[in-house]
């Protein structure tokens with residue numbers, strides 16, 4: 301269903317653009333199953349930046365006014381908002397990671413195995429669990445219903461549900477996933493929960509599902525408070541760029557052309573390019589074969605596109621351990637490894653491990669953040685409402 305290449309992502313965008321205006325506004329909340337065309341299906345491409353948010357919004361605004369495509373553009377900015385919010389509160393991710401690890405290492409709660417195997421006896425939940433495992437995708441409304449039933453009807457820990465999603469969604473993303481689950485559970489907007497109801501599910505699945513026995517109340521979960529938000533660093537490029545530069549792409553950003561353009565006229569000549577991905581780092585448990593296959597395919601596509609002037613593809617590094625990257629940098633006699641900035645999540649954790657080892661070899665790890673993120677993230681310090689007020693300003697400069 302989802303071909304892991306940039307051309308496939310651009311084709312999906314091209315096909316969807318005519319429907320991104322009034323059609324999307326009217327139909328986006330309905331879910332009629334895997335043959336759906338009312339939403340874009342672009343998330344696996346955006347997640348890996350095979351296609352960028354900027355390209356998506358540009359293509360849509362070339363065809364529609366911002367007013368006509370407001371809903372769709374706002375949804376794309378939800379992704380940006382969640383990333384900017386988590387960037388300012390990395391401890392939310394770190395605590396989630398610790399809690400998932402501890403939960404999976406302990407006796408699993410009653411009902412967990414049935415929920416992930418599609419055996420709860422709630423027909424809708426069971427069908428959605430199977431759809432997730434078989435396709436790597438769920439519609440947004442389904443994700444909300446699923447998370448709500450998981451937490452409030454089945455009484456399962458939200459962290460294990462978020463982990464189940466992260467292991468199976470092709471678009472599995474630290475910020476969008478963790479914070480959406482928290483939002484459903486009443487932790488993100490404190491005290492405000494999302495309750496899935498039979499009537500709402502039946503209406504938006506057009507009668508495909510009408511599960512009974514769902515929780516009728518949703519009491520918000522509680523948690524220890526987090527430290528204060530950290531500001532977004534002002535610099536787009538962090539680190540000293542030397543004279544022997546290699547580019548290391550990773551699965552948070554696989555589009556080198558526009559990334560390097562963000563450096564302006566000072567693009568250094570590249571001696572070597574490599575691509576790494578580590579879908580397995582998304583969870584302490586195994587990620588699904590579909591997620592592995594999508595990420596591997598996306599990396600191969602990026603390597604082919606990022607190839608050198610000699611026409612050979614970039615190097616795909618077999619492993620993501622620190623020594624593999626260090627060996628690649630040493631063999632190219634590099635003094636600088638340029639990487640797309642990795643937002644809070646598994647790739648950032650890897651880069652944090654890599655940095656000191658490279659530095660001890662005299663190689664600096666330089667991060668490049670895209671202007672899209674730099675402009676928007678500082679506004680993601682509070683709720684989505686004040687953030688979305690900035691959207692006209694954020695897209696005007698395009």
Ligand SMILES: Cc1cc2nc3c(=O)[nH]c(=O)nc-3n(C[C@H](O)[C@H](O)[C@H](O)COP(=O)(O)OP(=O)(O)OC[C@H]3O[C@@H](n4cnc5c(N)ncnc54)[C@H](O)[C@@H]3O)c2cc1C
Nearest residue numbers: 339340341342343375376378379440443472473476477480
């Ligand atoms: C519990 C839960 C977990 C989620 N986990 C993820 C996740 O791991 N990765 C992920 O990318 N999205 C996640 N989402 C957000 C959203 O469901 C998906 O981005 C969307 O369904 C993707 O389908 P689409 O590309 O057809 O979306 P469209 O409706 O066509 O939207 C276009 C793009 O906008 C962005 N977008 C749309 N809605 C949202 C949203 N609510 N939050 C953030 N970005 C959005 C996506 O990048 C999407 O590709 C989650 C939502 C919930 C409720």
